[in-house]
Amino acid sequence: MAAPETRTTEPAPTEAPAGAPPYRRLYRSPHGRILGGVCQGLATHLGVPVTWVRLAFTVLFFSQGIGSLLYAAFWVVVPLGINQAAPGADRPARRHAEAGPGRFGRLRELLERTFHGDDGAPDTDAAAVPGGVGVGGRGRAGSMGQLFALIALVIGVMALLSALGIQTAKPYVWPLLAVGIGVALVWRQADDSRWQSWFGLEPGSRKGAYLRVLAGVLLVVAGIIGYFVTQGVGSPLALVVESSLAVVAGVLVLGGPSMLRMWQDLGAERTARIRAQERAEIAAHVHDSVLHTLTLIQRRAEDPKEVLRLARAQERELRLWLYRPEAAAEDAPDTLAEHLRAIVAEVEDRHGVHLELVCVGDCPMDEKIASQMKAAREAMVNAAKYGGGGPVQVYAEVEGRTVSVFVRDHGPGFDPDDLPEDRMGVRESIIGRMRRNGGTARVRPAPDGGTEVELEMERAADD
Amino acid sequence: MTDAASEAAPGRRARVVLVDDHRMFRTGVRAEIGRTDETGIDVVGEADDVESAVRVVAETKPDVVLLDVHLPGGGGVEVLRRSAGADGVRFLALSVSDAAEDVIGVIRGGARGYVTKTITGTDLVKAIFRIADGDAVFSPRLAGFVLDAFAATDTPPVDEDLDRLTQREREVLRLIARGYAYKEIAKQLFISVKTVESHVSAVLRKLQLSNRHELTRWATARRLV
Numbered sequence: 001m002a003a004p005e006t007r008t009t010e011p012a013p014t015e016a017p018a019g020a021p022p023y024r025r026l027y028r029s030p031h032g033r034i035l036g037g038v039c040q041g042l043a044t045h046l047g048v049p050v051t052w053v054r055l056a057f058t059v060l061f062f063s064q065g066i067g068s069l070l071y072a073a074f075w076v077v078v079p080l081g082i083n084q085a086a087p088g089a090d091r092p093a094r095r096h097a098e099a100g101p102g103r104f105g106r107l108r109e110l111l112e113r114t115f116h117g118d119d120g121a122p123d124t125d126a127a128a129v130p131g132g133v134g135v136g137g138r139g140r141a142g143s144m145g146q147l148f149a150l151i152a153l154v155i156g157v158m159a160l161l162s163a164l165g166i167q168t169a170k171p172y173v174w175p176l177l178a179v180g181i182g183v184a185l186v187w188r189q190a191d192d193s194r195w196q197s198w199f200g201l202e203p204g205s206r207k208g209a210y211l212r213v214l215a216g217v218l219l220v221v222a223g224i225i226g227y228f229v230t231q232g233v234g235s236p237l238a239l240v241v242e243s244s245l246a247v248v249a250g251v252l253v254l255g256g257p258s259m260l261r262m263w264q265d266l267g268a269e270r271t272a273r274i275r276a277q278e279r280a281e282i283a284a285h286v287h288d289s290v291l292h293t294l295t296l297i298q299r300r301a302e303d304p305k306e307v308l309r310l311a312r313a314q315e316r317e318l319r320l321w322l323y324r325p326e327a328a329a330e331d332a333p334d335t336l337a338e339h340l341r342a343i344v345a346e347v348e349d350r351h352g353v354h355l356e357l358v359c360v361g362d363c364p365m366d367e368k369i370a371s372q373m374k375a376a377r378e379a380m381v382n383a384a385k386y387g388g389g390g391p392v393q394v395y396a397e398v399e400g401r402t403v404s405v406f407v408r409d410h411g412p413g414f415d416p417d418d419l420p421e422d423r424m425g426v427r428e429s430i431i432g433r434m435r436r437n438g439g440t441a442r443v444r445p446a447p448d449g450g451t452e453v454e455l456e457m458e459r460a461a462d463d
Numbered sequence: 464m465t466d467a468a469s470e471a472a473p474g475r476r477a478r479v480v481l482v483d484d485h486r487m488f489r490t491g492v493r494a495e496i497g498r499t500d501e502t503g504i505d506v507v508g509e510a511d512d513v514e515s516a517v518r519v520v521a522e523t524k525p526d527v528v529l530l531d532v533h534l535p536g537g538g539g540v541e542v543l544r545r546s547a548g549a550d551g552v553r554f555l556a557l558s559v560s561d562a563a564e565d566v567i568g569v570i571r572g573g574a575r576g577y578v579t580k581t582i583t584g585t586d587l588v589k590a591i592f593r594i595a596d597g598d599a600v601f602s603p604r605l606a607g608f609v610l611d612a613f614a615a616t617d618t619p620p621v622d623e624d625l626d627r628l629t630q631r632e633r634e635v636l637r638l639i640a641r642g643y644a645y646k647e648i649a650k651q652l653f654i655s656v657k658t659v660e661s662h663v664s665a666v667l668r669k670l671q672l673s674n675r676h677e678l679t680r681w682a683t684a685r686r687l688v
Contacts, residue, residue: 323562356603358604358606358607360607360611392642393603393640395637395640397610406641408641447647448646448650
């Protein structure tokens with residue numbers, strides 16, 4: 001029994017990380033339980049037969065009442081499992097296999113039936129008949145099992161009390177016992193009603209449920225009153241204080257389970273809602289971007305250039321969204337790298353040529369860099385237009401205060417000295433602009449064909 | 464991006480294993496490079512997760528493994544770690560991701576190069592032969608990452624020279640990042656292609672072996688690790 005005790009150190013399951021696989025978590029089992037489903041849950045969690053756990057708990061009930069404490073702790077802390085498969089789902093098959101021969105088998109079956117608390121019908125396992133947990137749906141063997149468990153619990157409580165040495169004040173014991181039984185009944189009912197509200201059981205068992213709650217309340221009240229009667233009351237002031245305390249305690253004891261359950265439900269619901277929200281957000285994004293693009297691509301299937309353009313733009317956007325969420329959130333690009341990325345995207349989209357951007361270092365934008373970016377954009381457009389359709393490499397580097405940008409294509413190339421007078425693009429938009437802003441621009445043929453434009457600029461202000 | 468045409472003599476062969484968890488992609492790559500008569504590449508095995516990759520590599524002992532970075536069971540880095548004993552097997556990372564942590568991760572894990580999945584078939588064949596020859600293949604973006612990473616260590620030379628790139632290596636990397644092929648770099652810097660290759664290999668070695676707390680700092684600053 002060392003294992004269950006260590007399990008109590010687990011964090012409250014509602015606060016467990018969302019990524020934890022569900023089968024590692026400890027739930028109380030709603031299927032075929034006798035009291036709170038603690039033993040079933042533990043058995044499922046630890047992968048041992050439920051009978052062992054129940055026997056162990058029974059033994060513990062008698063040994064100084066530790067079992068009661070432990071059981072109560074589990075009942076309070078561990079939530080009722082709702083999504084879990086019924087642990088008894090495989091039981092009929094096993095029973096057929098084992099219960100065949102011999103007295104031992106029959107004895108075992110009887111024991112199992114008592115401890116499992118099901119109605120013993122071989123074809124109805126707990127999963128198929130969730131109503132089996134209600135009072136109405138429970139057969140005789142189930143009632144016997146429940147009674148047995150309650151008696152065990154009572155004896156356990158008594159043992160605990162005697163261990164605590166309370167038997168010297170004998171009058172205490174019986175009211176306290178009544179309170180304990182009442183609380184157990186009410187808590188059990190709180191569990192069951194929750195279970196029912198999820199599965200919309202027929203209201204046939206409702207009468208029994210009310211009866212049980214009523215009995216529980218009566219027992220608690222009677223227990224509290226009995227406590228005071230046996231205690232005797234001193235002064236009137238003490239009477240007032242004690243009776244108000246009794247009322248508060250009664251309310252807490254009776255309402256506690258529902259409040260605790262509600263709180264646990266809220267936590268579970270919040271987790272589920274957050275998860276659903278995340279999924280919805282991803283779905284929305286995929287719908288808005290990827291699905292739209294794919295539809296467009298289907299429609300334009302005969303235009304390979306357009307398909308390429310669409311796919312490229314989509315890839316870039318999705319990549320940005322996946323890997324650099326903080327950049328996607330920004331509206332206006334305010335650093336060199338972001339600015340370049342935007343330009344590259346725009347040129348790519350407009351001219352349908354792949355631009356490969358490599359950025360080393362980064363710096364905030366200023367006026368001089370902005371004009372350099374304009375020149376770079378012009379160079380990229382030229383490379384895209386006349387670069388022979390091959391990929392264009394754009395390389396930017398921030399080194400100290402110098403910002404250099406290289407734009408290189410693999411086109412036929414041209415000699416800048418032969419540039420006609422009327423070609424304003426290179427002459428004015430690139431070279432002229434750089435010179436006016438205090439930078440330099442060089443246009444030269446690349447070694448193995450193609451053209452490279454180099455733009456160099458000093459940053460205006462130091463940061 | 465790289466140009467190995469001058470080195471890849473006709474009739475050369477390379478045995479290659481494909482590791483990728485997408486069957487479609489493996490089929491595509493096989494169709495692209497697997498025509499043994501034309502490319503000289505013999506695809507001798509395929510794998511779709513870490514376990515099978517380690518097994519196939521150990522069984523077939525290929526010249527080059529085309530290794531996807533994101534794999535079920537631990538990723539390409541795990542394959543590299545567990546195949547460390549396979550002598551003569553070289554790894555070329557082939558990934559759709561060009562995120563810095565993926566690139567630097569597999570390179571430090573021992574891959575001899577890194578290309579993205581947008582690479583053309585011809586370029587991939589060239590890259591495979593270059594890797595088979597023991598050289599490194601740097602894509603422009605990878606060169607950019609390396610420059611970026613070493614830029615942080617530039618000012619205070621805390622460690623010995625191992626941590627820093629020489630001026631020449633930096634120049635070579637910058638040219639790669641600008642889209643130059645090895646042959647073009649050789650022309651530009653008036654050195655031989657072999658020298659370019661040795662510079663690149665030196666960079667690779669530094670990236671793998673050096674005590675890179677600066678690199679870690681760089682990665683942390685960009686929230687990559």
